[in-house]
Amino acid sequence: MPEKAHLIAGLLATLTIATFFLSTVLVELFGSHEAVATVKSLIVLPGLFILVPAIAATGGSGFYLSKSRQGRLVDAKKRRMPFIAANGLLVLIPCAMFLNRWAVAGEFDTAFYTVQGLELLAGAVNLTLMGLNIRDGVKMSGRFRAVPTSAR
Numbered sequence: 001m002p003e004k005a006h007l008i009a010g011l012l013a014t015l016t017i018a019t020f021f022l023s024t025v026l027v028e029l030f031g032s033h034e035a036v037a038t039v040k041s042l043i044v045l046p047g048l049f050i051l052v053p054a055i056a057a058t059g060g061s062g063f064y065l066s067k068s069r070q071g072r073l074v075d076a077k078k079r080r081m082p083f084i085a086a087n088g089l090l091v092l093i094p095c096a097m098f099l100n101r102w103a104v105a106g107e108f109d110t111a112f113y114t115v116q117g118l119e120l121l122a123g124a125v126n127l128t129l130m131g132l133n134i135r136d137g138v139k140m141s142g143r144f145r146a147v148p149t150s151a152r
């Protein structure tokens with residue numbers, strides 16, 4: 001059961017950040033300022049209210065699972081988690097709040113695009129770290145391990 005909860009929370013957290021990232025890039029490239037403001041507000045609500053519990057649940061269930069596991073893969077996952085959490089709490093959340101406030105006020109100035117760039121960078125870093133945690137998690141769970149022909 002904790003494995004299932006960890007899998008669902010981990011995938012949800014990763015998909016949420018991927019959705020923030022993709023919708024931001026697409027609306028910045030092809031959308032009006034009004035559309036950018038809508039996306040920015042959806043990222044804050046409901047976005048952050050999905051992301052924060054999902055990251056907390058992933059970290060909590062991961063550390064719980066790791067009590068009975070040892071080795072290089074689990075150590076690497078443990079080391080990445082504080083960066084993922086700090087990046088989320090200290091960079092992504094404040095960026096999302098400022099960008100939403102500025103977009104609603106129609107302030108698309110240098111500050112807006114600087115913070116937007118920072119948010120995309122932090123999102124890309126987190127997606128990479130989360131992708132590595134998924135890769136190592138799937139290796140540990142053996143979900144896609146090949147079944148030897150003799151056992152078929």
Ligand code: HEM
Nearest residue numbers: 003007010062063065066078081133134137138140141143
């Ligand atoms: C955002 C961060 C993380 C993501 C996206 C993530 C994702 C995943 C995924 C997709 C699996 C495979 C589950 C399955 O195939 O059933 C997994 C397994 C696992 N994860 Fe994480 N994980 C994260 C953080 C952590 C942390 C911080 C720890 C603890 C140190 C951890 C410990 C584990 C363990 C022990 C397993 C193997 C569970 C089993 O034996 O089935 N994970 N993780």
